[in-house]
Amino acid sequence: MINILNGIYKLTLGEPEVLTPIKLRRTSENLEAFNHLIKISSPFTDEDFKISVSQRGCTVTLPIYEEERIYGFGLQLKSFMQNGKKKIIRTNADPSSDSGDSHAPVPFYVSTLGYGILVDTARYVSFYCGSSAAKEQKSRESELGPKGTTEALYKTVQSSSSMVIDIPVAQGIDIYIFAGTDMKDAICRYNLFSGGGCLPPLKGLGVLYRGYVDADQNGILDISKALRDDHIPCDIIGLExxxxxxxxSCSYLWNDKKFPVPEDMVKALKDSNFDINLWEQAFVNPSAPFYDEIKDHSGDYLVWEGLVPDFSILQAREAFGKHHEKLVDLGIAGFKLDECDSSDYTGGWSFPNCTQFPSGLDGEQMHNQIGIFFQDTQYELYKKKNKRTYSQVRASHALASSYPFVLYSDLYNHRDFFRALLNAGFSGLLWTPEVRQTDSAIELIRRIQIVCLSAQVCINSWMIPNLPWRQFHYEENLRGELLPESERIALTLACKKALEFRMSLIPYLYSAFWKYKTTGTPVFRALVMDYPNDIYAQEVEDQVWIGDSLMAAPIFADEGNKRNIYLPEGVWFDFETGARLIGDQWLNEVEVPIDHIPIFVKGNSIIPIANPVEWINENTQFNLTINIYGSDISSFALYEDDGYSFNFEKGMYNITELQYNHNRLNLDEGFISPMKKYIIDQIILKGE
Amino acid sequence: MINILNGIYKLTLGEPEVLTPIKLRRTSENLEAFNHLIKISSPFTDEDFKISVSQRGCTVTLPIYEEERIYGFGLQLKSFMQNGKKKIIRTNADPSSDSGDSHAPVPFYVSTLGYGILVDTARYVSFYCGSSAAKEQKSRESELGPKGTTEALYKTVQSSSSMVIDIPVAQGIDIYIFAGTDMKDAICRYNLFSGGGCLPPLKGLGVLYRGYVDADQNGILDISKALRDDHIPCDIIGLExxxxxxxxSCSYLWNDKKFPVPEDMVKALKDSNFDINLWEQAFVNPSAPFYDEIKDHSGDYLVWEGLVPDFSILQAREAFGKHHEKLVDLGIAGFKLDECDSSDYTGGWSFPNCTQFPSGLDGEQMHNQIGIFFQDTQYELYKKKNKRTYSQVRASHALASSYPFVLYSDLYNHRDFFRALLNAGFSGLLWTPEVRQTDSAIELIRRIQIVCLSAQVCINSWMIPNLPWRQFHYEENLRGELLPESERIALTLACKKALEFRMSLIPYLYSAFWKYKTTGTPVFRALVMDYPNDIYAQEVEDQVWIGDSLMAAPIFADEGNKRNIYLPEGVWFDFETGARLIGDQWLNEVEVPIDHIPIFVKGNSIIPIANPVEWINENTQFNLTINIYGSDISSFALYEDDGYSFNFEKGMYNITELQYNHNRLNLDEGFISPMKKYIIDQIILKGE
Incomplete structure (x- = not known):
């Protein structure tokens, strides 16, 4: 085991493969950040790891202790705590079961004992998280027995004190151990090792509205006008x-019947302060202008008749990038990288696992890496133009923290969508529980409330031409039959309230993303990350931490208007009323009106809240109300920069340390220059 | 390519593994049967097959022609025609998607062009059935494009003219080609190669009722009395x-609190003409008497704290068998071999893929073989005692045709259950769409009607203490609150009608099973097997052939009382009315009353129908009505033997050839001895 960075250890067992996520990575560690961290040593010794190698691959075992709880494995939608489960890291669209399959599975898990384990493989590695007891393990007298229901029969039970990691093909493996002062610190080190968190452009934190798939140039402009007419906050329009x-597969060329002069559309949208995001796949149609150029640098199987570029090869990235540069130059602010996941559960449309790529990668490895490669290829474009993007992607894997791409899914169960939000935070991923069709007005409101608590507020109306709050019924929306006026106004107001709340949080969120970038602290995270030893927090999968001080406990679509809420130890304040609450308790059957999201503030916090704007541009200034919760000393680091370029990398940013002390708010002297983006309107003592 | 049997060819590519289904098999081909078959040569040449080998395994490709349709891959629940799909042969409980995962996946597919391909591997082999086009394949101008729904986007399309077979680990493979005069003939040869079909004991074709999991000795006897009180046909009681x-895991010992004198219970049940079937797993609990004996002959991981025997090793089979012999001697007629499938979709409770077994098999291979091994181990017991069994099993694989074990599942979608019935017939498998909980009386009736059209009539009331027709509501049943009398009587009669219909078919079915055994012709099969070139028959997945002359088109639970029915070319008769119908047509919106199963008879058929009995014992004689459909020459081979032993193997059986000719029914002179089990009560000319 060698110590490669503060708290990070690498153990090589057997003869690892040549093509692995770490060896293929094109990002670098945030080395500087490691200097500031507490020195910490590995919780494991070499002897804790056992390996066996055979023709079918290699198997590594290491201990799990009875009291520790395991989380992670990327964007898991179907489960939260992973003890007792088998998880296979296999990229797949629409995982239908809790098998580990995911758009963004990551061979990385973390433990409440304060460490993370990254298995450096692009293979479909399986983790048996204490689910499988070895024969030689001392048998326990347990309570297994016939049960009355199938669910009870197959309820997950951790029966073993070992993590068994089964890696196909590879004859050896590099294991990376991330030690931390606690679980969150271990995750921070993983994120910093991955390059640090990403910093979205300011506009990216606003609302992304994806338009109707059949809309033409005028249809898109109509949608943009309707959004402004309804005074619904929106910063980005997405084209499907x-x-x-x-x-x-994709031509990457404008459909000139529907979009005869895209320049005009882009300009009109820009004039109304909309950015544009374009849908695309990685699969290159014969009609794409760079088809011939990329042919020799792609896999030996097609998808939807399109080539699959081997983005690990410079020529493939260049051919793809050169063409896309024109789109970026046109003013496209981001892309939605669709179907770069795989397809064992939806018709088998992707390339076979036996596909061979010129780099030597095979289909299995490429399925687990193409999402990363695709992000990297598109991100490189924007970096070159000194322009930040906040894009979407449907597949990711290890070491993704620094990519400004947000995951989404065709799945739609609301609790699964929320669980994904928490799980994404364990592995350096971002996630939007996007809003699509809804069966009721209530569902639309509840889904919009929750998407406002995520990395990206995406309202994906690809199936409907009219704004969903004007008509949520699918058929009627298609026919242009809007809701009766009073109903429409009420629904629009309820949706707007949630979206405006989001807009009011932007300075808070932007500052939290800066912290994500520089310290690796996930912006959206599970309670257990901050309270790893709290047995309730370990299981709470319907509440989310946002930044350092806010915790939300929303209501799910169609689950009524009451819920139980857990407050970990400490002092809490109701975000709206400022009412003081003592933690280490459950609030039972809390009534949650339809236009309300229960939010709690950790004791002694400062929360800057902005007057919500409808859109953000380069000149936007945020009028802030500084809410002070608790009378003790507290502080908040308010971050600002130009909001759209990489100039912050050259030090062109500003941090204002808001400090509350002895009933006074001070702007800390440490700030580099006076605030430009923020105007403090008022200071309110919310809770005492 | 070498010709190993009439119509069967073996092609060795690369260096195949040592442990494969064919190399491990303990059954033998039905060699004698091959002598009677038409000589036929391979539809492929060596050059049609391409192989590539790498560290991760090997890949074989062979052609698929545009007009051919592909079926098979074992007990597929989620799809029927397989063109354009990716199918992975991975044994799993409760496959949640159309991924190929199944309780009984089989690396064998058949084509309407009249051949079958068996890939001799126990690995999780993937078949890309024309779903993946190679880069060098000529690109077609297709109609792919943006679609309005996710389903439309991912609709399966065959885009390629190749079958791609991706075999993990193995550095080579044996491919077996089964040529036939048509698809059905190729399947027959596969079944004969597997040893021929199984012949159940006569009682096995009756009704199996699985009792309440918490019932004790008296509870079981109460259930048996209730069945007789209701005059519901039942031959076997299953204990959970x-x-x-x-x-x-299992002790294989009676719970002496609940079953203090099992001998008495067995005797009481026998006296009421009930056989007994016992639930068990392969996982050996430390309290099992043969635990120590089997320990060294089991895998290195436990399941539910139990050993996983390596049944491929003689000592494991012997230790397991020796103990079970006592149960057989006690009078146990069969077993339900549960959870011998695997568990990627239900909590991950099985052994890891990296498990090592003393024979050299690993966990992946064992998952795909343990169902076969387990069947073989238990079947051997019964053969030794010269007693036939008709048992249940939850996992199977290739070459299972001769095992008298019927598959079942915890899944429950009614259409999926019916589709499984058809698909099982492509790969030498038997299946029961067992009846468990139902939400309505109608559902109970419709499910019972359909289970009566399958290999085994299983009513699995493990969750309820009272007979389901007395109370189908779960909670009320648990509390002993029965339906109001009039409702109960009506529901009982409707269920009884379907079950009595089944009992009336037993001579017909028993004769069909004899044909299955001796010629390999599946008893229950899809229309396409008999009409491979009929484009409608190729897609009909809600009608079933039974034997040589009957076709059923039942109604599914909660799908109303109307359906469309397809009649292939030829003359047909309505089974009940004898009404003559001309084929090659759809009967649209056929009304199906709640107590009715639409059944059609192929023109010029003889159908022996028995007076339904409530149970079968050694002395049972069937009173037959011989129904003649059509006025042309027709015949039926009526099979009989003692019904319970293997003495038929020594020629102790009788076939009476019923021949209808010139308005006369003759009993053919070729019969060996006068009929003993059958009494002809009447002859009815049903259709003319």
Whole structure:
């Protein structure tokens, strides 16, 4: 085991493969950040790891202790705490079961004992998280026995004190151990090792509205006008596949019947302060202008008749990038990288696992890496233009923390969507529980409330031409039959309230993303990350931490208007009323009106709240109310920069340390220059 | 390519593994049967197959022609025609998607062009059935493009002219080609190669009722009395896990509190003409008497704290068998071999893929083989005692045709259950769409109707103490609150009608099973097997052939009382009315009353129908009505033997050839001895 960075240890067992996530990575560690961290040593010794190697691959075992709880494995939708489970790290669209399959599975898990384990493989590695007891393990007298229901029969039970990691093909493996002062610190070190968290452009934290798939140039402009007419906050319009002359696979060329002069559309949208995001796949249609150029640098199987570029090869990235540069130059602010996951559960449309790529990667490895490669290829474009993007992607893997791409899914169960939000935080991923169709007005409101608590507020109306709050019924929306006026106004107001709340949080969120970037602290995270030894927090999967001081406990679509809420130890304040609450308790059957999201503030916090704006541009200034919760000393580091470029990397940013002390708010002298983006309107003592 | 049997060819590519289904098999081909078959040569040449080998395994490709349709891959629940799909042969409980995972996946597929391909591997082999086009394949101008729904986007399309077979680990493979005069003939040869179909004991074709899991000795006897009180046909009572002193894993010992004198219970049940079937797993609890004996002959991981025997090793089979012999001697007629499938979708409770077994098999291979091994171990017991069994099993694989074990599942979608019935017939498997809980009286009736059209009529009331027609509501049943009398009587009659219909078919079915045994012709099969070139028959997945002359088109639970029915070319008769119908047509919106199963008879058929009996014993004689459909020459081979032993193997059986010719029914002179089990009551000319 060698110590490669403060708290990070690498153990090589057997003969690892040549093509692995770490060896293929194109990002670098945030080395500087490691200097500031507490020195910490490995919780494991070499002897804790056992390996066996065979023709079918290698198997590594290491201990799990009875009291520790395991989380992670990337964007898991179906479960939260992983003890007792088998998880396979296999990229797949629409995982239908709790098998480990995911758009963004990551061979990385963390423990409440304060460490993380990264298995450096692009293979479909399986983790048996204490689910499988070895024969030689001392047998326990347990309570297993016939049960009355199938669910009870197969309820997950941790029966073993070992993590068994089964890696196909590879004849050896590099294991990376991330030690931390606690679980969150271990995750921070993983994120910093991955390059640190990403910093979205300011506009990216606003609302992304994806338009109707069949809309043409005028249709898109109509949608943009409707948004402004309804005074719904919106910063980005997303175009779905219809913009391509060929999609499934993609031409990456405008459909000139529907979009005759895209420059005009882009300009009109810019003039109304909308950015544009374009849908695309990685699969290159024969009609794409760079098809021939990329042909030799792609896999030996097609998807939807399109080439699958080997983005690990410079020529493939360049051919793809050169063409896309024109789109970026046109003013496209981001992309939605669709279907770069795989497809064992939805018709088998992707390339086979036996596909061979020129780099030597096979289909299995590529399925687990193409999401990362695709992000890297597109991100490189924007870096070159000194322009930040906040894009979408449907697949990711290890070491993704620094990519400004947000995951989404065709799945839709609301609790699963929320669970994904928490799980994403364990592995350096970002997630939007996007809002699509809803069966009721209540569902629309509740889904919008929750998407406002995530990395990206995406309202994906690809199936409907009219704004969903004007008509949530699918068929009627298609036919242009809007809700009766009074109903429409009420629904629009309820949706707007949630979206405006989001807009009011932008300075708080932007500052939290800066912290994510520089310290690795996830912006959206599970309670257990801050309270690893709290047995309730270990299981709470319907509440989310946001930044350092806010905790939200929203209501799910169609689950009524009451819920139980857990407050960990300490002092808490109701975000709206400022009412003081003592933690280490459950609030039972809390009534949650339809236009309300229960939010709690950790004791002694400062929360800057902005007057909500409808959109953000380069000149936007945020009028802030500084809410002070608790009468003790507290502080908040308010971050600002130009909001759109990488100039912050050259030090062109500003941090204002808001400090509350002896009933006074001070702006700390440490700030580099006077605030430009923020105007403090008022200071309110919310809780005492 | 070498010709190993009439119509069967073997092609060795690369260096195949040592442990494969064919190399491990303990059954033998039915060599004698091959002598009677038409000589036929391979539809492929060596050059049609391409192989590539790498560290991760090997990949074989062979052609698929545009007009051919692919079926098979074992007990597929989620799809029927397989063109354009990716199918992975991975044994799993409760496959939640159409991924290929199944209780009984089989690396064998058949084509409407009249051949079958068996890939001799126990690995999780993937078949890409024309779903993946190679880069060098000529690109087609297709109609792919953005679609309005997710389902439309991912609809399966065959885009390629190749079958791609991706075999993990193995550095080579044996491919077996089964040529036939048509698809059905190729399947027959596969079944004969597997040893021929199984012949159940006569009683096995009656009704199996699985009792309440918490019932004790008296509870079981109460259930048996209730069945007789209701005059519901029943031949076998199944005991669920509660009979074990330890279950999950199993002790294989009676729970002496609940079953103090099992001999008495067995005798009482026998006296009422009930056989007994016992639930068990392969996982050996430390309290099992042969635990120590089997320990060294089991895998290195436990399941539910139990050993996983390596049944491929003689000592494991012997230790397991020796103990079970006592149960057989006690009078146990069969077993339900539960959870011998695997568990990627239900909590991960099985052994890891990296498990090592003393034979050299690993966990992946064992998952795909343990169902076969387990069947073989238990079947051997019965053969030794010269007693036939008709048992249940939850996992199977290739070459299972001769094992008298019927598959079942915890899944429950009614259409999926029916589809499994058809698909099982492509790969030498038997299946029961067992009836468990139902939400309505209608559902109970419709489910019972359909289970009566399958290999085994299983009513699995493990969750309820009272007979389901007395109370189908779960909670009320548990509390002993029965339906109001009039409702109860009506529901009982409707269920009884379906079950009595089944009992009336027993001579017909028993004769069909004899044909299955001797010619390999599946008893229950899809229309396409008999009409491979009929484009409608190729897609009909809600009608079933039974034997040579009957086709059923039942109604599914909660799908109303109307359906469309397809009649392939030829003359047909309505089974009940004898009404003559001309084929090659759809009957649209056929009304199906709640107590009715639409059944059609192929023109010129003889159908022996028995007076339904409530149970079968050694002395049972069937009173037959011989129904003649059509006025042309027709015949039926009526099979009989003692019904319970293997003495038929020594020629102790009788076939009476019923021949209808010139308005006369003759009993053919070729019969060996006068009929003993059958009495012809009447002859009816049903259709003319």
């Amino acid at each position: 596949p219809g913009w391509h002359s060929k999609a499934y | 896990p509660g009979w074990h002193s330890k279950a999950y």
